[in-house]
Amino acid sequence: MSNADRVVLALGGAGTVGSGIVKALLDKGFKVAVISRDNSRLDKLRGFVSPSTRDNLTTLVGNVGSEEGAEVVKQALLKSVGKVTDIVSSLGFSWWQGGPPHSQTLKELHWVIETLLFSTFVSWKVFFPLVRDDPNCTYTFITGGAGEKLLMPGTGFLTVGAASTLAFCQVLREEYPEVPCKLNQVKINTGVAPPERVAPGYLNHLDLGEAVATLVERKNTTHTVFPVNCPADLKTVILEGALHPPPSLPFIWVQLSGMAHP
Template sequence: MAAFAGKHVFVAGGTGIVGSAVAKEVLQQGGKVTVSTRSQDSFNAFKGKLPAEVQGNVFGVVADIRTEEGVKKIFDETTKRAPVQHVVACIGSWWQGGKLVDQTLAEFNQGMLDRVTGHFLLFKTFIPYLDKQQGSTYTILTGDAGNDYVAPNISLICVTSGAMNGFSTAARAEHKDSQVAVSDFRIHIMVYPKPDSEFPSTETHTMGNDVIGKAIVNSIIKRSRDRIDVRVRKDAHELAK
């Protein structure tokens, strides 16, 4: 039997580079998937690229995950469709907008809104529900820019990544004994929306999203409660086995 047969997975940011790979992998393993997006066009484009045999098992919710109203809409529509066993939070996009001293207060606050607030609202909303679902998981996707200035002009990525590292620490500690398994899947390398096979075998710090998607899904199956680090490409390949 496919690992996700009879299961319903919600992927926040499920039309993005990593989220779409997670959603596709779950679908291919027999599950149903609901993804959130702020654009119907993005959902339609994502769905259109999926194999025809799984397109009937993917659903979209158009909502702003950065607002309480948006997250309530996501929760209501997703749980009404079918009970949810697993949530994967892939929220926030890359940014290289300059140094800290060059940002306005509005830009700083926007960065926090775009990359942290949605995580907080989603977690606060879904965790009490998942804690009543046997075998449930909640996976937080994070990066390591909070500990290392990995590229030029990523000041606000460093700030928000650091905030998310703290968020993950608190979330996992506070739910270590609960029914829902909370994990942090931390990606230290660049992931691109194309097959990993297109990258040279010697490449270590960039990779395709298909292998990352498989690795994340494997961590869900194992119901990890750990912080899982993908520091180099081979880490993802090991986790995807």
């Protein structure tokens, strides 16, 4: 199956991390669909991608955070593109600096968990059946290292939410050990920003997008976690053709939640 015959659903594709992935996928010849609750973000994305590839981008307004909303937008998606062959999930938000836990409300914690965990769960439940039984299909999660360490004082709730997403990804790896679809995770352990805001040690979101698009394109790995700790790791993916996770990590997850530049 050529890239031109593949349709990638980019969940979180209108964000900083997601937009870099969307652009790279389009530049490689994929058709790409992006869902967002905010039409202005979709307009911005359409203006960001290469003009020559814009006709291969489908954008839909919808809410993948609720089961009802996700089901509705799934039907609209299938009506627009006909099929989905690959899914990349980079749901999340930029650094959340709301203060120490004792100063926060339960409502704030609910919001963090809803944004990072519930949306990831709902979108998985609704869209995974579209690719689950086909060995030529892929589902790649982008996750972040905020779930394993406190980024800075005042961001504790972000750590709680991101850790919940990491745990959910682990559950999926172990619950679906022999699913035909290629399940992968890329776990980003550093900041991600657009070129004009890249700081030392940060990943350029365009370089990250190229690496993830290459991973989706090759579809030759499954159930592997690929930790990315620095820009050099992305060069390994692009130039050498594969990430090299430790043998003890059998699944591919990309988790960027909470790692975008503020």
